[in-house]
Amino acid sequence: MRTILVSIAAVALLAGCKGNAPAPAASDSGMVTPDPTPLTLPSLAADPKKVPLPGSYSNANDGTLRLNADMNYTLTGTDGKAATGKYAWYSDGKRIMLTGDKSVFAVADGGLYKLASKDAPLTGFIADQLWTKVP
DSSP: OHHHHHHHHHHHHHHHHHTTOOOOOGGGGOOOOOOSSOOOOOOBOSSGGGSOOOEEEEETTTEEEEEOTTSEEEEEOTTSOEEEEEEEEOTTSSEEEETTTOOEEEEETTEEEEESSTTSOSSOOOGGGEEEEEO
16 A cells, blocks of 8 residues: 555656646757758840750769760769660750750759750759769
8 A cells, every 4th residue: 555655746746847848949959940042043145055064963862964075974873773874955946865864954054954854944943953073
């Protein structure tokens, strides 16, 4: 009987302390303060055909793309698998297409934007679409 009373008293004591616990500090809230500096994405090139395309481009989610001066490319995924083929300019002179997998890219100053399709608008780009030119 005494053991039961001691157990009940311990539970009551713990329950009574719950309301008196100190409030968590503001830094303990687990909330992340967003970076106030907005990400600046490169704009589309005024004359894309004057942008020196040959070189390597990188996208953290998709891998690397190497464009060669002879209009050949190598696309290496994040899994290490590589695909090769040719790339060509669209008639509008603002986009290129990888002939192997039909990927379409808009040409920007210092990078490429991967488009969802050949008919995708050339506006409203997001950071995930950007393939940055590697120096």
